[in-house]
Amino acid sequence: MIEKDNTTRCWVCGGKEFTLKKESDIEDSLSSDHFAITNFDYGKTGELKKCKSCGFIQCTDLTEVINFYQDLEDKEYENTRKERKLQEQRLVKFLSRYKSAGKLLDIGAGSGIMVEAALEKGFEAEGIEPSKWLQQNAQKMNLPVYQGVFPHAKTPGPYDVITLVDVIEHITYPGNLLSDINKSLAEDGIFVLVTPDVNSLAAKLFGFKWWHYRFAHIGYFNRKNLVYLLEKSGYSIVKMTRPSWYFTLKYLGIRFLSFLPGFLRFPLPRFLDKIIIPVNLRDSILVLCKKKKQR
Ligand SMILES: [Zn+2]
Structure with a gap:
């Protein structure tokens, strides 16, 4: 699973030239625990290289991480359900100014917190989640979350709203996922994406102590290359902001x-x-x- 690929092209712009951003912290092997949402091992990553043309930073020795998510159990995450719920309620309130009803899909749904917030607001909401443990937690609460990755047979769409919150930084070749989402979106549907900003002030101030530098994050965007990839994947930007x-x-x-x-x-x-x-x-x-x- 862990292998170095020096021939990789930039996942965003296809560029071939990179600078070394950070050496790998991987010593022997990694386990699902390293991928827990609440893992506090900040500053520890695989080898990171920065694309000379677009500035996207990608991990070169951790590319297929999906197996880690399937076996992920994160009890701490469930302990923070209350504050995460407030978070998702705020996000649903924000997006409902643009689309106030209809079918909503949350990709990387965890234990269904976003799905729950959207259902309460009247959306026909469902989610998809790779971790069996988190998906089972959703099921216990009667929240419609399917186990697996997108695209998925049970979530063909079209959807009026698709949300991808703190997911894209975990994905190899993020453009493929964005194109697949585009195909499942209704003609007048909306797509909401949240990801860390590697050019933010906090990222610069904290350097590699920034909380988003972690094994689980294998792709780091800034606003410019994110917009570039979204436009290339068939989207036009309606609104850009910074979430709380x-x-x-x-x-x-x-x-x-x-x-x-x-x-x-x-x-x-x-x-x-x-x-x-x-x-x-x-x-x-x-x-x-x-x-x-x-x-
Ligand atoms: Zn690039």
Whole structure:
């Protein structure tokens, strides 16, 4: 599974020339735990190379990661369901200004939090998720999430809304996925994508300590090459913004303390777990697109 491919072309623009961005941290082998959504091993990645023409950064020694997701179990993720739900509700509210009803598909649905938020808002929502464990959690809550990857026999479309939140950075050849999504989108449907922005201020300030540098992320976009790939895959951009995330104060406290030397760390009061606040670090990109009109 882990093999170095020095002949790879840029997954976004097809460019052949790269600069080495970061050496690989892979020592022997990786397990599904390295791919947990709540894995805090920030700054650890496979070898990263940056395309000289478009600036896209891609991993060269971790390309087929889907097997890791199939066996992924992430109990911590379920513990953060409450704040993730707020997150998804906010996203559904945002997209419903452009499309207020109809069939919605969430790709990389996890345990169905987005699906749940969309169903509550009146969408005919369903999802698809590679992790068997997360999909089973969705099923236990009677949320229509299918196990597998997109495209999938059970989700032929057409859909009025397709969402791809924090997924594309995990994908090899992301243009293929974007084209497949385009085919399953209704003529006047909308597509919503969220991914980290490698050119954001936070990414620059934190360098390789930026929380999005992790084994699970194998493709790093900036706004320009993301727009380029979306347009090439048949979309026109309607709106671009930066989403907020919701965290408990305890979670933020733990993350903050992890940047301090050990002797400065202090125990956090338990009530911080009860307080949830929105945080906009402005280091993710949210793009809402439509299908490019055929001429
Ligand atoms: Zn490129």
